[in-house]
Amino acid sequence: MVLMNPVISKLTGKLVVLASASPRRLEILTNVGLRFEVVPSWFKETLDKRLFKTPHEYAVETAKQKALEVAKRMPFKHLKTPDIVIGADTVVTVDGLILEKPVDKQDAYRMLSRLSGKEHSVFTGVAIILCHEKEDTFQLNAFIIDFYEETKVKFADLSDDLLWEYINSGEPMDKAGGYGIQALGGMLVEYVHGDFLNVVGFPLNQFCKKLGLIFSPPGSLTHNSTQNSPQGSPVDTVPPAEPAASSPPGSPTHNGPPDSQGQNIPSASTAHNVSTHVNNVREHETEDGKEKLSKMIELMDGFKASKVLFTASKLRVFDVLRSSKTGELQAEDVAQEIKASIMGTERLLEACVSLGLLQRTGKEYTNTAMSRHFLLSDGPLSLQGYIQHCNELVWPLFTHLETAVREGTNQHEKAFGKTSNLFQDAYYSRHEVKLRFMKAMHSIAKVSGRDVATAFDLSKYKTACDLGGCTGAMAYEFAKAHPGLSVTMFDLPEVIEMRGHFRPHDADDRVSFVAGDFFKDELPKADVYILARILHDWSDEKVHILLSKIAKACNPGCCVLVSEIFLDEDRKGPSRGLLQALSMTEGRQRSASEYSLLLKSHGFTAAQVKHTHNLLDAILCVTE
């Protein structure tokens, strides 16, 4: 590729990391020839907006925290230190409000109807972190350059019918303000003043100018950066910290953004959209011991945090808060609603605040954006089914972990008094247990389904069969993502019987249901066989039986899409997969190459592997 911008070529040979899951940012930067890795940030976008004087300060601070989280995590978790980490955050502002990504369709409607007929601003805050690790330490020196860009956009007057048609297209859901100017959303726009790509998610022009300033000849920022900032201030030193997921705002190990109660005052950026400047993060002395201790404390307390999440979910705390008129309640009111003691409820709510699950202002508790996203029982991405499964099934199994390790067996019998293994066995014969299991699988499929369904280009295929597809949630995601695809969901008769509990809002007649046992019965004919969260449950022997049946059913050119948590090739992570393995019976967790080998022996060649950064990854293998 011809590099028109000489600055981009200056980055050759450097480990550049985009700390963003946004496919648009990836595309914009790839298009100009930048070589980089994508490591999506785990920083939760929960900064208290009220603490920022302007929307762009909020966007810049969020961008900075996203990038910092990745810069801190990489030396620890990826065992490599990036040279440059880029973070960004896009917000839409109208009527003094900051609009981020809608949590559901109603939210998208609220946003879009507010934007209708008006001019609004789109701000993207960007942080560029220049890092280098001090030799033989895990300390990271970091310089942060941040800036923002503003673009004005005017929407035409939009009828409700048009808005709903647009919302039902699914496009608004992962986009700030609930629209994508680069796609269908472009139809809503009357004019754009300013950088178009800034609206799409990344102000490329200003970014390249900033790089130009950073990588300009001697005397520039980077040349000074290992000693002093241009203002003569000390080098930023960022010790490695734990990921935001396990160290949410407000927790003891958290060292950056304000927590929900505003206890940590943010280092609110004074970023200006025309001048580059360097923010000084606190300088820390190396205190390796303290880092290790806080990691230990986090591990020791991990089970308490999980149980707080499970208990608050079981008591429906998040639903109760959502249902209140204003979305906020005091501890006494919550206690009354969940029929629990005031003191116990207050402690639970306070613990939830410390874990980033709730916010508290004065005495009023509200859900955080993360909880609204994943913890409302009727939300489109609700994890409540899986949380209930973890609480009722996985938790008891883990209380017997020591015996499981000593004996090398699954502890179902000890925990539940019955030998049980997967859906067919005695334990699962109870209706409510079956339903709970299906709800768990349903929520995983809902949350990961879109990423799995869009992981590969399947446009040349006409039919798919989702083997063991449980409630059909994944099958519907495939149908939604691929307009030319009909999907057959194949599962045990008792599963198919119960699918009535999970009827989708927008049923699609391209999805059909067939009852059968994939080990015993003939498989429906299809071009694509989907195995999502199936193979890990079975031994290699059983996997071979199933794959040979699929191979027989396949015509040349057909493919198998396996979706699982893929272990790293050295089996050192991700811990999510290795922790799950501890309560497994017959099955095992495997890496992408292990799956590819299993498939290869049945004539399927691994075509592509996709790490989705969601709950499940995916591999596509094609018949030779």
Ligand SMILES: Cc1cn([C@@H]2O[C@H](COP(=O)(O)OP(=O)(O)OP(=O)(O)O)[C@@H](O)[C@H]2O)c(=O)[nH]c1=O
């Ligand atoms: C207005 C507008 C926004 N977007 C997307 O909205 C997301 C904003 O969210 P974010 O929080 O800044 O980023 P993210 O997607 O959550 O990714 P991450 O950086 O990992 O937080 C980004 O994707 C943008 O492209 C469009 O694609 N088109 C538009 O017209």
